[in-house]
Amino acid sequence: MNMILKKRIQRPHFHPIAWGVITGTFLSRTGFFMTIPFLGIYLGKEKGMDAAIVGAILAVSLFVGTLSSFIGGMLSDRLGRYPVMITSMIVWSLVFAGFAFADATWQFFLLSACNGLCRSVFEPTARALLADVTPAERRSSVFHARYFAINLGGALGPLIGLKLGMGGTSSFLPFIVSTAIFMIYAILLIGLRMRFAEQHHEKSETVSVKQMIHIVFTDKVFLYFLCGNVFVAGAYSHLDTTLSQFMGQRQVELYTFLFVVNTVSVLVFQYPLAKFMKRYTSLTSLKAGCLLFGLGLFGFGLFQNVLLLSLSMVIFTMGEVLCFVIGDVLIGEIAPEHARGAYYGASGFAALGQSFCAWFGGFLLHALGYEQGPILFGILMVFTFLAFPFFYQGQRTRERSEKNKPTRHTAA
Known part of the structure; x- marks a missing residue:
């Protein structure tokens, strides 16, 4: 019995900073998912905007995020993780307050752009801090x-x-509650910085910005992964954009239910899938995830039955787990330690796919109407499958690189 207790006490644990970031992640994502997945419904029903304008507003967030992600990752390497995270989190909380009070169309464009900016600066920095x-x-x-x-x-x-x-x-109230939650996370980060400032060196002055750019954008394996991930990220964006508009006009409760199915499925399948896919390479897992993403998307437009829609969401979610968790692991495998922030920041360029698909989904809804689900989501499935050749070529390039590595011989 004592041996069992001793083993439990000696079980590997995370650094308190890591636990702080994980706790803050839970808080901030609760606040985020309280409002942003419903933003398309909010703009359409309460503000009276048509689907094309709503799609454009949602796309602006993703487009601006794409432009800022790499810069944010590099800034965190140069200035330190905490200054970048704290500043972006405070501004992000004010964005949610802005959504509660905004009325003019241009204001929602501006707030959506700020939302994308804060998210794409904060996220790669937080992942780099965890690493x-x-x-x-x-x-x-x-x-x-x-x-x-x-x-x-x-x-x-x-x-x-x-x-x-x-x-x-x-x-009004959900946006204000989200504002408060994000401000609490900012305060938590300030506390972590004060408590562990001496234990964690924040800055890295060893690599210049020019060197970071050269390292990241000459890595062929990473570039193939990034190009394929553009289409995968675009597929995922339809959960918050196209699907919310497609179902939200008539079935808000059903959309909410499917969204919960998505998140609960992640909790159920994440660790079993990770264990099962350990026998395969990261890029093989990404290809499998891409296939599941596309099939799940097509199911959203093909079915109307709640059980079949739920099954489609489970398939979609399994693709999400494989692509996003394994994607982070792959970056950790291929990124040099001295350019980690830059790699995680550059991975944000995949939001190009999110930006385009958010607009494209809204355009298809406007052009085809809400009664053409199979055609609409069939088109989106085909776009998702365009990731396959990039993941395939990335896998071949990495395998060749591994074969060409010189082997070390120990002296006799």
């Missing part, structure tokens, strides 16, 4: 824990948002 304070052998576990926190917040957020009135007659 900084976590030993290599525990890094996969800490990213799984982070993703678990994201989806636990995703499971609770929509339910709380719907309860507070999001997607109904008034969405």
